[in-house]
Amino acid sequence: MPDNRRFLLRRRPDGTPVREDFELVTEPTPELAEGEFLIRNHYASLDPAMRGWMDAEGNYMPPIPLDAPVRASTIGVVEESRAEGFAPGQWVMGLNAIEDYSIGVAGGFAQPIDPSLVPSVTNYLSIFGAVGMTAYFGFLEVCEPKEGETVLVTGAAGAVGSIVGQLAKIRGCRAIGIAGGPEKCARLVERYGFDAAIDYRGKDEAALTRAIAEAAPDGVDVIFENVGGIILDAGLMNLNLKGRVGLCGLISEYNTEPRGIRNLWQLIVKRADIRGLLVADYVPRFGEGAAKMGEWVAAGKIVTDEHVDEGIENTFDSFMRLFAGSNQGKMILKIA
């Protein structure tokens, strides 16, 4: 059996993760027990939520144990099998870890996928995976957008945000995106079809509040929130009566002592609400969402981008792109 390179969590990050919190080790590939199969991981999804799994408290998932490999969604190929229904050569996706080889079990998280159905097998980690389904169910169902409403998307150039903006246009809404830097802002309008883009860089809360007011002179009906901090506070100041905030993430607060949200009183003034959303609730309906997404992709109504970095040895740098915002599209690590 070949060696198994594994990217281990050695220490729980204190704030921003540092290289020394992790270690890439080489271990023997494990032997299979009855009912198990060996997955050769080809691609791993790198997501902001993984930062939360590294903390001791856990959230909707148990914490990653120390000295265990970092948990991640991966896609790969069955290399060896002692489980029915998972023959060698079968592509699978599942919640595994950043390592060359993972063990799958029949009836577990890994499910077969068919690369011939999608332009690139990596699409199962983006538009047809958790990212696309977060946008689909999180925006269309949790935020209840209506035709003619104004939708503000934060982290709009990110994997989820860029899809939400396009869904807003499909629903007949005005879409405004917030992103970092002129290049991303140009991409929002030119590639994803947002009606307006706001560059948050160099803006304090008051300047952000004004910029949103200029882009949304009639106010904002829906905020799809990925960021938190002053960006959410500025959004809240522009919320319309009965506005809805779909809370998908708070990436600005994952690595630092949170600044806190200070304009919650706007929820009272506007009789508005903030609704937490988690894609895990919609797993039984992924088929429905993926089918609809597939139609829109085929019709050219939704475009997506993937940012693929290569090499398990580059995991740390690739993961940290998510917080620096230096990825352009869904962050994916090519392992093999």
Next chain:
Amino acid sequence: MPDNRRFLLRRRPDGTPVREDFELVTEPTPELAEGEFLIRNHYASLDPAMRGWMDAEGNYMPPIPLDAPVRASTIGVVEESRAEGFAPGQWVMGLNAIEDYSIGVAGGFAQPIDPSLVPSVTNYLSIFGAVGMTAYFGFLEVCEPKEGETVLVTGAAGAVGSIVGQLAKIRGCRAIGIAGGPEKCARLVERYGFDAAIDYRGKDEAALTRAIAEAAPDGVDVIFENVGGIILDAGLMNLNLKGRVGLCGLISEYNTEPRGIRNLWQLIVKRADIRGLLVADYVPRFGEGAAKMGEWVAAGKIVTDEHVDEGIENTFDSFMRLFAGSNQGKMILKIA
């Protein structure tokens, strides 16, 4: 005509209001125009929301103009009238100001009330007024409590909170209240029937979080939030899946630079939401709410307390009780 003492806003408070932000002046009682009537104010309601009206930005109400009397709900008696339907001697309540005499207009905010229907005419400012209706509609409709659920009320010894706790018991919920000091906590359990009381004094966020977990070992399904700050953050940490936070007020943040809410990520983990609520939305249904409240009061299922201070010259000290928490029950100022 008698003189009119008026409690004016002279300066917008910078954080915590100080005595010099206001001035009690004596002006001539105004002449009535056609369609107007003169109200001799007997009682004024002192509410935390008034602090927001003193700021320049306004919220759901326009700001109180500088050099105008401080806006307040009052009850009084028509002393002179040039308006149909408002004969001298008629009791009225309305959104007026802290002054001896206010002008009412037919078709305006003032409405006739009948003191013979209630134990004390002041009840129109508490249980049968905005306070009682905030508890009734804000808790029963916005928070959607279900039998057997656990309800956490913050500011539980306050005018609204003490009623919410009793409504929770009527609904078959377990009610836990947070208040400041052992006397208030004893009152929550002994007088209002809460199942448990937590004294927030001397507790940091971690200690509050633990205290709530001890009082609610199965977690919290509904938070009725009046306070904000670390109290809300500690509540969020104890929220159950699909929990609901009814946001009624954030009194800990009205006079200071807000600390901010740092545990909003719990809304994602718990697929929970925060819903802003404002009693103004329910004015057309006040009759329905007051009738139901009346039944419960008559049946001894709801008790309420009023804290009546006397004298318009004491307005500042009475108002500030709300923030010190030194009132016991709905804060009312007796003007005449």
